[in-house]
Amino acid sequence: MAVVADVAAGTLVVVLAMALLLAPLVSSNSEGDALYALRKSLSDPDDVLQSWDPTLVNPCTWFHITCNQDNRVTRVDLGNSNLSGHLVPELGCLEHLQYLELYKNNIQGTIPSEFGNLKSLISLDLYNNNISGVIPPTLGKLKSLVFLRLNDNRLTGQIPRELVQISSLKVVDISNNDLCGTIPTTGPFEHIPLNNFENNPRLEGPELQATGKPWSFGVLVAMEASTGPLLKVYYENCPGCKQDRKNEVRRGVPYREFFFIWIVTLCSALPVASLFPFLYFMIQDLHVAKREEDIGFYAGFVGSAFMIGRVLTSLFWGIVADRYGRKPVIVISIISIIIFNTMFGLSTSYWMALVSRLLLGCFSGLLGPIRVSAKLVFKIQIAHGSLMPYFLIASLMWNSIQAYASEVCHKEYQALGLSLVSSSRGIGLIVGPAIGGFFAQPAKRYPNIFSIKSLFGRFPYFLPCFCISLIATGALVACFWLPETLHMHDKWEIEDPEGSLIRCETKKYSEEIEGTMLASKESLIKNQPLMSAIIVYCAFALQDTAYAEIFSLWAVSNKTYGGLNFSSQEVGEVLAISGLNLLVYQLFLYPCFEKYLGPISSSRAAAIFSIPLLTSYPFMSKLSGLKLFFVVNCASLLKNAISVTITTGFNILQNNAVPQHQRGAANGISVTALSLSKAVAPATAGVLFSWAQKRQQASFLSGDHMIFFVLNVITLIGFLLTYKPFLTLPNSKKDPVTTEVHA
Numbered sequence: 001m002a003v004v005a006d007v008a009a010g011t012l013v014v015v016l017a018m019a020l021l022l023a024p025l026v027s028s029n030s031e032g033d034a035l036y037a038l039r040k041s042l043s044d045p046d047d048v049l050q051s052w053d054p055t056l057v058n059p060c061t062w063f064h065i066t067c068n069q070d071n072r073v074t075r076v077d078l079g080n081s082n083l084s085g086h087l088v089p090e091l092g093c094l095e096h097l098q099y100l101e102l103y104k105n106n107i108q109g110t111i112p113s114e115f116g117n118l119k120s121l122i123s124l125d126l127y128n129n130n131i132s133g134v135i136p137p138t139l140g141k142l143k144s145l146v147f148l149r150l151n152d153n154r155l156t157g158q159i160p161r162e163l164v165q166i167s168s169l170k171v172v173d174i175s176n177n178d179l180c181g182t183i184p185t186t187g188p189f190e191h192i193p194l195n196n197f198e199n200n201p202r203l204e205g206p207e208l209q210a211t212g213k214p215w216s217f218g219v220l221v222a223m224e225a226s227t228g229p230l231l232k233v234y235y236e237n238c239p240g241c242k243q244d245r246k247n248e249v250r251r252g253v254p255y256r257e258f259f260f261i262w263i264v265t266l267c268s269a270l271p272v273a274s275l276f277p278f279l280y281f282m283i284q285d286l287h288v289a290k291r292e293e294d295i296g297f298y299a300g301f302v303g304s305a306f307m308i309g310r311v312l313t314s315l316f317w318g319i320v321a322d323r324y325g326r327k328p329v330i331v332i333s334i335i336s337i338i339i340f341n342t343m344f345g346l347s348t349s350y351w352m353a354l355v356s357r358l359l360l361g362c363f364s365g366l367l368g369p370i371r372v373s374a375k376l377v378f379k380i381q382i383a384h385g386s387l388m389p390y391f392l393i394a395s396l397m398w399n400s401i402q403a404y405a406s407e408v409c410h411k412e413y414q415a416l417g418l419s420l421v422s423s424s425r426g427i428g429l430i431v432g433p434a435i436g437g438f439f440a441q442p443a444k445r446y447p448n449i450f451s452i453k454s455l456f457g458r459f460p461y462f463l464p465c466f467c468i469s470l471i472a473t474g475a476l477v478a479c480f481w482l483p484e485t486l487h488m489h490d491k492w493e494i495e496d497p498e499g500s501l502i503r504c505e506t507k508k509y510s511e512e513i514e515g516t517m518l519a520s521k522e523s524l525i526k527n528q529p530l531m532s533a534i535i536v537y538c539a540f541a542l543q544d545t546a547y548a549e550i551f552s553l554w555a556v557s558n559k560t561y562g563g564l565n566f567s568s569q570e571v572g573e574v575l576a577i578s579g580l581n582l583l584v585y586q587l588f589l590y591p592c593f594e595k596y597l598g599p600i601s602s603s604r605a606a607a608i609f610s611i612p613l614l615t616s617y618p619f620m621s622k623l624s625g626l627k628l629f630f631v632v633n634c635a636s637l638l639k640n641a642i643s644v645t646i647t648t649g650f651n652i653l654q655n656n657a658v659p660q661h662q663r664g665a666a667n668g669i670s671v672t673a674l675s676l677s678k679a680v681a682p683a684t685a686g687v688l689f690s691w692a693q694k695r696q697q698a699s700f701l702s703g704d705h706m707i708f709f710v711l712n713v714i715t716l717i718g719f720l721l722t723y724k725p726f727l728t729l730p731n732s733k734k735d736p737v738t739t740e741v742h743a
Helices: 004-041 089-093 113-117 139-141 161-165 186-189 218-229 240-249 255-273 277-287 292-324 327-345 348-361 374-384 389-395 402-409 411-439 462-481 502-527 528-558 569-624 623-655 661-693 703-721
Strands: 066-068 075-076 084-086 100-102 104-109 123-125 148-150 171-173 180-184 202-205
Touching: 004 075, 004 089, 089 113, 113 139, 139 161, 161 186, 186 623, 255 327, 255 411, 255 462, 277 292, 277 389, 277 528, 292 327, 292 348, 292 528, 292 661, 327 348, 327 462, 411 462, 502 528, 528 569, 528 623, 528 661, 528 703, 569 623, 569 703
Parallel strands: 075 100, 084 104, 100 123, 123 148, 148 171, 180 202
Antiparallel strands: 066 075
């Protein structure tokens, strides 16, 4: 009997041991069955799931599946895999699953309530599918959940209040669905940005705590100031609300509005650089320079006048646009182009030319900032005192035409609208100098068409300005079809008489927003990666703007002074050819270049390469004919490509230095600093050019050699500033809870 007992005990031990060893395999098989059930429910035209073989011991060898050391499934990565079909409840048995990534497919049906059994789940990404039905309340049992992204589906019903009990939840995005009810404001939802709930037409807004009622519009607009647009609540007589409602109803591309914006932006960019090809000859004909060597001195101040005027009035136009509307500012800007650009072409004295360019810059409200309330600006001035830096105030605002382009369309087309603005401005900066070069001095260049006694003969620089004014007139007509997008209602008072609680909350929230905005600006000034990138960017911008002024003066100056003796038409041809080729470089070549080297290395390489290139410029005067024209075009194209490489690289660095919600303010600081730099550069370049013309016989760096030497010194300084300890890179370490990269 003792022997039998020992054998039975030994057998039991062996059975238990085998059971323990086989338990993971059995579990893995059950997980494999669940995943295979998912495979059977999905259509897989690209054979992404071909390796999912149910006959294998466990699914850990399948592609797109990750397991832990115990062969338990922890990740399912099937995002952007061109799958269609529906989800299966069997997935609820994957108790060790941490990441379920099924985003950007065409999955239909509903979210199984069994997903509430995924107790280890950290990330549930089902966005950009075609999922319908309600959000299962059982998801409230997922106590480890950090990321819940269900946006861009067809979900209906209310937001389950069970989700507020998930303390670990950091990211929730359920925008672009058809949800209803109110938005929770307790628990993790207290810190979720409101734009993560937008484009749910039936969603009423955040609820007041302990009441379950939605917040009134005054509070919501206050929240909009810090977190972005959310609500679909409209005032009847408000043009901004009317346009928002129109954007919601019409989901297609607003071709008409985009076309008019393109024309208006083109019109605003044309006069910026159109004078450079003929400025040298204009100063010469105005007889303000006693000697030819002094022409550059006077030309520099005319070149700077536009940007100086722009810097002086940018804050003013921001307040006007925010108080009275975007459209009036756009109309005033275009009318100023018609008047003052025409006045510049009819200039009979140096001071008339200088003042007309200054006034053109002063009334250039299209390039001015908007979208900050005047009331808030003055409060900030009082808070910081009268010596508050100007660029700090200007950093609160955005470029008006860019903001306008994003306001006349639905969110999905905002990138297209902004790209149209950028491309139109780029084309304007190419076409403008071409118009100036080809149409200046028409009686001298086209005597069969224009007589010397005609209007264009008596005013030789009127024709290019007149052509731009004609385009501006067409843009002015187009403005009649541009909608107003400013919300014209009191944003800080509530007409709803439901009780003093809402009014009190509104006032408190508005004060919190103002304090937050002030703190945000202070933190940007102390952001060393951002500020160091802006300073280096300004150094390169100073060199680039000075080069643009010097190139036109140098190209048209006499060969006895080291110039090329070009006509204004030839300068226009060079600028137009290099500009067109630059668009090709920017669209097709630069992205590859930047991807291979990165923004910093590519900027450094471009800066180093520009030094020998600029050094070679003075020697081009020894060439002539077709060889000279070819070499100058190649050099101009390379220099412009270098400028684009550096400019784009530092734009990337600036954007990477701040979180997304601060990029508008950071770009405001950058644009204002650049405007100051570009205002100083032309005048300084003109003085430098005039001084260099007078030292043709100097023993050290005679004539134009000195000009390009100074440009190289600025480039070298900018290059050295791209290294530590000056240029500080943003910390690459990310919070593992709030960031995630999809495999």
